[in-house]
Amino acid sequence: MLKSFDIYSQNNILKIIVALNVLLVGTGSLLYTNRLINKLEDREEQYVQLYARSIAYLVSSTHTNSGDITFVTDQILRANTTIPAIYVDPDGQIANYRNLDAPKEYTPEQVEQFLRQKIVEMKKRHNPLVVDIGNGERGLVYYTNSRLLRQLTYFPYALLTILTALGVLAYLAFSSSRRAEQNRVWVGLAKETAHQLGTPMSSLMAWVEYMRSDPAQYDQSITDEIEKDVQRLETITARFSSIGSIxxxxxxxxxxxxxxxxxxxxxxxxxxxxxxxxxxxxxxxxxxxxxxxxxxxxxxxxxxxxxxxxxxxxxxxxxxxxxxxxxxxxxxxxxxxxxxxxxxxxxxxxxxxxxxxxxxxxxxxxxxxxxxxxxxxxxxxxxxxxxxxxxxxxxxx
The missing domain is CATH 3.30.565.10 (Histidine kinase-like ATPase, C-terminal domain)
Structure with missing residues (x-):
């Protein structure tokens, strides 16, 4: 049974190297970035916990004369400039929020609705932190990732997309180069073949003329067929010569x-x-x-x-x-x-x-x-x- 073969089907080493590099860089970037994201996410959670404790201290300080504590906790609250957070008091009212900008044209009622919607979104991302303000009363701090952390989360996927696109472009460029090289080989081979056929064809034509010069010795019907085949060779030579030309x-x-x-x-x-x-x-x-x-x-x-x-x-x-x-x-x-x-x-x-x-x-x-x-x-x-x-x-x- 005959088996099909393809002289161009073997994998090229360069293609494998490019693919492996894209895979290794992409995988390494994804793993490293995920590690950074996890560390940054833990750090932001710790910061929000500090933010929650500061609120608890600030609320409790209103019942004392602890001016220094109020100053410190107030500075901590204001120091949070990146992590969106909302504090809901024990009565369920929004008492404080940070890093959330409602449109300026919103009325107080629309701002309230805006913040309530943000609370719903935050609950899907993180569990709220409990703020124990004493006397058995507890508030809740809702928060989500900072803008920097969100951007960092999408970074490895963007990087993989870019690397994939570069890999595809490299593959297309290499394939195009290989096709161009194959075309040059075929054109060169075709023209060289046409050139090599020229000498034996000239010799054959001479033999045909010699056989025609002595019809008594050579069967002219055979000579005619030989001449047809020589003409056929001339046609094939012309075909090969045409390869690569318009x-x-x-x-x-x-x-x-x-x-x-x-x-x-x-x-x-x-x-x-x-x-x-x-x-x-x-x-x-x-x-x-x-x-x-x-x-x-x-x-x-x-x-x-x-x-x-x-x-x-x-x-x-x-x-x-x-x-x-x-x-x-x-x-x-x-x-x-x-x-x-x-x-x-x-x-x-x-x-x-x-x-x-x-x-x-x-x-x-x-x-x-x-x-x-x-x-x-x-x-x-x-x-x-x-x-x-x-x-x-x-x-x-």
């Missing part, structure tokens, strides 16, 4: 282009594969294409279809008009089909289900259609055991 698009009769190429290809694939072309396009329908590159697209898809059918089956090419001045070319085989999870993966560089090959055929086909012809190439449908349909969509204007 191709020239010309108005071509798309039906004729497809039909002529299928006629050529059908003689060079398995005789057990039946190929057919059906066109529902208006006669003479033209589309701007680069003929050499577009034939390469058809060839790559058809050869993949033949492999999927293991050289036995039916291959149908159907051309239909679409709305918005578009034309669709459907290439349908009767092969083994493609699973849903692999429908997008088939266009990934290096993906292949064959023991031989680099898995670049469909990748190049998609690039030619979408980048050079401003069209679309995708898997229209596929069913296990019944076959697959690839669709090419081109603009007719």
């Amino acid at each position: 191709p020239t698009l010309k108005d071509e009769n798309i039906t004729d282009v497809v039909q002529q190429f299928v006629d050529y290809l059908s003689k060079r694939i398995s005789t057990k594969v039946r190929m057919s072309v059906t066109s529902h396009l208006p006669p003479g329908q033209t589309i701007k294409v680069n003929k050499l590159l577009f034939e390469w697209v058809i060839e790559n898809i058809c050869k993949n279809a033949v492999d999927a059918m293991k050289g036995v089956g039916e291959l149908r090419l159907t051309m239909v008009p679409l709305p918005h001045q578009e034309v669709a070319i459907d290439i349908t085989d009767t092969g083994k089909g493609i699973s849903k999870k692999n429908m997008q993966k088939v266009f990934t560089p290096g993906y292949s289900t064959k023991q031989r090959g680099w898995g670049l055929g469909l990748t190049l086909a998609k690039r030619i259609v979408e980048e050079y012809h401003n069209g679309r190439l995708f898997v229209k449908s596929s069913e296990a055991g019944k076959g697959t349909t690839f669709r090419i969509v081109l603009h007719a204007d």
